[in-house]
Amino acid sequence: MAEKKSKLAEIKTKQTAASVEDFINKVPDEQKRKDSFLLLEMMKKASGEEPKMWGASLIGFGNKRYKSPATGREVDWFLIGFAPRKANLSLYLTLNIKEHATTLKKLGKHKTGVGCLYINKLEDVDMKVLKELIDASLKQK
Secondary structure, rough: OOOOOOOOOOOOOOOOOOOOOHHHHHOOHHHHHHHHHHHHHHHHHHHOOOOEEEEEOEEOOEEEEOOOOOOEEEEEEOEEEEEEEEEEEEEOOOOOHHHHHHHHHHHHHHOOOEEEEEEEOOOHHHHHHHHHHHHHHHHHH
């Protein structure tokens, strides 16, 4: 059987040249702004990458080409990232949430999505556990 040819999909959210600091400084909620700068430093240190804006509201670190095993479709995306949303801080860690269930139990107040971790404010979580999750995500390169 012939192997599926990979095809690079065109996605709407792309890396931009916009200033990450300017974006964070415009976040209306003071606590979210402070937490965003904390996350920025934490992810920068963990990844060794400079933060870049992806689209209008995502902050990403590094680059990776993800390939769907089902379709062969490929997309360029960041290794880790976050977005200060009105409701919460959305962290994009590309983790298999189920594999990290034990660690997540130690994290503190949070919610999870398919590849996202939602936190209202950083004081709600254990920062050492959050760092563990960020590091685990980066090891899955």
